[in-house]
Amino acid sequence: MIASSALRLCACLLLAAAPSLAAGVEPVTLTPLPVPMDGYSDSAYMVNDRGEVVGGLYANGLWYGVSWSPLLEPLVLQPPADGYALFPDALNERGQIAGTITVDNAWGSPSFQLFRWSPVEGMLALGALPGGAGISISAMNNRGDIVGSGDDPWGPSAFGNSGFLWTRDGGYERLTLPPGGLEGFPTDINDNGLVVGEYARGTDEYDLSFHAALWRPDGSFLELGTPSEFYSAASFVNERGQVAGVFSMDHHGHKHPFVWSAEAGFVDCGQLVEGDFVDVTGFNDRGHMAGISYQGGAWFWSPETGTIPLGNLGGSFNSTIPHAMNNHDQVVGWSWAANPVSGRQERRAFLWSPSTGMQDLGTNGGQASEAYDISDRGRIAGMVATIDDSTGYMTQVPVIWTIPDLGSAFPDDEDQIARLIREVTELRAAGGLTHAGATELLQALEKALAFRDGENAHQASQALERFTAHVRQLVKRGSLDAATGDGWIVLAGEAIRLLGE
Numbered sequence: 214m215i216a217s218s219a220l221r222l223c224a225c226l227l228l229a230a231a232p233s234l235a236a237g238v239e240p241v242t243l244t245p246l247p248v249p250m251d252g253y254s255d256s257a258y259m260v261n262d263r264g265e266v267v268g269g270l271y272a273n274g275l276w277y278g279v280s281w282s283p284l285l286e287p288l289v290l291q292p293p294a295d296g297y298a299l300f301p302d303a304l305n306e307r308g309q310i311a312g313t314i315t316v317d318n319a320w321g322s323p324s325f326q327l328f329r330w331s332p333v334e335g336m337l338a339l340g341a342l343p344g345g346a347g348i349s350i351s352a353m354n355n356r357g358d359i360v361g362s363g364d365d366p367w368g369p370s371a372f373g374n375s376g377f378l379w380t381r382d383g384g385y386e387r388l389t390l391p392p393g394g395l396e397g398f399p400t401d402i403n404d405n406g407l408v409v410g411e412y413a414r415g416t417d418e419y420d421l422s423f424h425a426a427l428w429r430p431d432g433s434f435l436e437l438g439t440p441s442e443f444y445s446a447a448s449f450v451n452e453r454g455q456v457a458g459v460f461s462m463d464h465h466g467h468k469h470p471f472v473w474s475a476e477a478g479f480v481d482c483g484q485l486v487e488g489d490f491v492d493v494t495g496f497n498d499r500g501h502m503a504g505i506s507y508q509g510g511a512w513f514w515s516p517e518t519g520t521i522p523l524g525n526l527g528g529s530f531n532s533t534i535p536h537a538m539n540n541h542d543q544v545v546g547w548s549w550a551a552n553p554v555s556g557r558q559e560r561r562a563f564l565w566s567p568s569t570g571m572q573d574l575g576t577n578g579g580q581a582s583e584a585y586d587i588s589d590r591g592r593i594a595g596m597v598a599t600i601d602d603s604t605g606y607m608t609q610v611p612v613i614w615t616i617p618d619l620g621s622a623f624p625d626d627e628d629q630i631a632r633l634i635r636e637v638t639e640l641r642a643a644g645g646l647t648h649a650g651a652t653e654l655l656q657a658l659e660k661a662l663a664f665r666d667g668e669n670a671h672q673a674s675q676a677l678e679r680f681t682a683h684v685r686q687l688v689k690r691g692s693l694d695a696a697t698g699d700g701w702i703v704l705a706g707e708a709i710r711l712l713g714e
Contacts, residue, residue: 240618241564243577243597246611249279249287256596257281257611258585259304262707266594267304268611276300279611280310280330290330292316293338299328303353306710308332311353325349327379329357339379347374351410352401357381360388360399360408374398376410378428389434395421399428401449406430409447409456425458425473437473440481444468449496452702453688453695457496468492470504470514476689483520485509494546495538498699503535503544511535513544513567524571526550528558535565537586540699542566545574545584545593552580562595562614574614581607584614589703591616629708630662633680633701640697650692653683661708670712677705677712 246257252272259267264283269276276298278290290310292299298315309331316324325348327339341348341363348363358380365375365387376388376397388397390412399410408428415421425437425445437456439445445460454475459468468491470482482502484491486509495503501515503523511523511533525533528549535546543566550561550573562574562584576582576597584595593614600607634655641651661676684701687693 240616241572241574241593242615242617243575244285244613244615245577245597246281246285246613247287248611249289250277253609255611256583256585256609257594257613259301260586260588260592260594260613261304261306261308262588262590262703263306263308263710264588264590264592265304265308266592266611266613267301267310268594269300276315278310278312278330280308285613290336302350303359305353305355305357306706307355307357309353309357311350311357311359313349314338325363327359327361329353329359331357339385342375342377342385351399354402354404354406356404356406358402358406360402360410362396362398376408376412376428378402378408388428389432391434391436397426398446400447403450403452403454405452405454407450407454409450409458411446412436425456425460427456438479439471439473440479445471447473448493451496451498451500453498453500453685455496455500457493457502459491459493470502470520472500472502474500482514485512485520485522494535495544497538497540497542498702499540499542499695501538501542503538505534511544511546511548513542513565515542515567518567521567523565526561526563526571526573533563533571536584539587539589540703541589543587545587545595547583562593562597564593564614564616577612579610582612591618629704629711630658630665630677633704634658634662636701645694645697646687647692650683650687654680654687657683665712674709674712677709681705 250272252270255269257266257268266281268279270279275292278299278301280288290299292314296314296316301310301312303311309329311329314326314328326341327348329337342365350359350361353359360378362374362376374396376399378386378388388399390397393414394412396413399408402408410426411423412426413421413423423444425439425447427435427437439460443461447456447458449457456473459470461468469484470491470493472480472482485506489506489508491504491506493502493504503513505511512520513523514520523533526548528551533548535544538544545564547560548563549558552559560581562582564572564574579597579599581598584593586594595612596609597612598607598609637651637654640646657676657680661673664673664676681702684698688695688698
């Protein structure tokens, strides 16, 4: 979870939706989100492609989670009777939310337990690792599987943490470590069940080294082959099985980003400024990355562009912090900008893409804004804030920004299969796809269309899954451009989701 300080929310504050538009960039509309109770507001910090948004709220001495529907109707997620804080940490495309609940144990010190909530199942209390008081979530996939780490007195080391996988059917499972492995820290999981992160090996808690790791669905372990014995960590894994992370070039901790895949192995992605400290903050299904370096600033990497700077919004403080990116290579975060009236330096939410560059998303009359997440359908989750100069209180309001043209690129479910048929046919006619490859795809799509029109959602979904499998094979064989394949898979996945509603 990306959390902000508890900030006073004035119930009387009403912000009208307002456009933010600069020449040559995306038209973006800002909409404040309704807050269901008075208190100190957190931000809206997660959004999915269904348009659901998740954030937090402090009120009545408790921390709550808040889920907004695609129509922006709020629902409060409350901690249990013995808890005083509920923090959402992950949101998937099925609308499931996972996070932690803070409760008091018998000695009056906090204990942390996991939960998963969904519109269908409601609240599921998942507990904690046996005997452990601390636990945290790193990621959840679209199947609802959760990875994280927690205190585990019965794990490989009495002083450390165990990485875990939680599934609906199997409950908690410790992630396997190799001989000499003492701690595991998973960071991400994809829909195929690949888990990535880092693990520690050594002789005791004072003699540890950390290394990038991958856990397969069959429970086996793989240390990713980086050229460093000093430090490496895997941060993200995408739906194609590509892994992004960082590794140290020397014992001083200077880091490079990397991409790894089973097919291509390890790729060093370089730096803007050699000898810098680097972190990866976003990775998409195209295998492209965004991140931060402490000397060179925010950056974007793809095989086509190499490492390029994001730039900034012109503030005197040369800091730009990217938080997330989508499959359209759009990156969001915050950067410093100068208020044209007061001249004061302000944190401003930004949207960046390789085609449009850096765009200020504005503050809607406030003194600060920040963007935390962006969906493939063009919704951006974040906050705007105003400061009362007489009291110093900051009023923070959760908001979304919307890119209308991007959202319209995803048609309703009645049009999606027809659109895929049209695009496959056009690509075959243009020579970008072989007749045999196109035939496999079109046969699957035509069956999906027939089953859907016959109100057989299950078989329509199966046909779309066969279409997706054919697309992946074509991309793997080099017969289809990866970006095109990714777009088709997103559209097919959206159609499958809607068939299941």
